[in-house]
Amino acid sequence: MSCLMCDRIQMIKEGNNPYFVCELETGYVVLGDHQRFKGYTLFLCKEHVTELHQLTYDFKMKYLEEMALVAEALFNVYKPNKMNYELLGNGDSHVHWHLFPRYDGDLDNYGNNGRGPVWWLPKEEMWNSKYKPSLDELKILTSQLKEEIERLLAVSK
Numbered sequence: 001m002s003c004l005m006c007d008r009i010q011m012i013k014e015g016n017n018p019y020f021v022c023e024l025e026t027g028y029v030v031l032g033d034h035q036r037f038k039g040y041t042l043f044l045c046k047e048h049v050t051e052l053h054q055l056t057y058d059f060k061m062k063y064l065e066e067m068a069l070v071a072e073a074l075f076n077v078y079k080p081n082k083m084n085y086e087l088l089g090n091g092d093s094h095v096h097w098h099l100f101p102r103y104d105g106d107l108d109n110y111g112n113n114g115r116g117p118v119w120w121l122p123k124e125e126m127w128n129s130k131y132k133p134s135l136d137e138l139k140i141l142t143s144q145l146k147e148e149i150e151r152l153l154a155v156s157k
Contacts, residue, residue: 005094039078
């Protein structure tokens with residue numbers, strides 16, 4: 001059975017993934033295919049494991065550190081009110097983070113006064129093709145995020 005995350009990583013290695021932002025030591029940063037939540041990004045682990053605890057301690061700590069750096073970069077670029085961090089794996093069991101910048105009112109009409117998890121949205125809303133960025137938009141979005149990640153990496157050294 002094929003792994004969607006491994007397939008996407010292979011596309012990155014072949015230069016065929018327009019959502020690719022940058023490669024870090026432990027993973028690959030990619031924008032989400034749909035941008036219903038502007039800045040939605042994934043951090044794909046370089047190692048194919050199904051659980052975080054299956055990574056060696058040093059690799060796991062570096063992966064978590066890099067995930068936090070990607071989230072900080074997203075926060076700096078998109079200026080959300082809050083960041084959501086999710087490591088689910090129920091659909092695609094290859095370890096990967098979903099990083100969602102959240103904004104006031106982004107779930108209006110979907111329960112609890114517009115507050116709650118992104119997954120409260122109906123699938124047709126979350127994955128609506130109107131939220132799929134064009135190639136020109138992707139170039140801008142990926143370059144902005146890449147620049148901020150590189151800036152944070154330089155500052156941390």
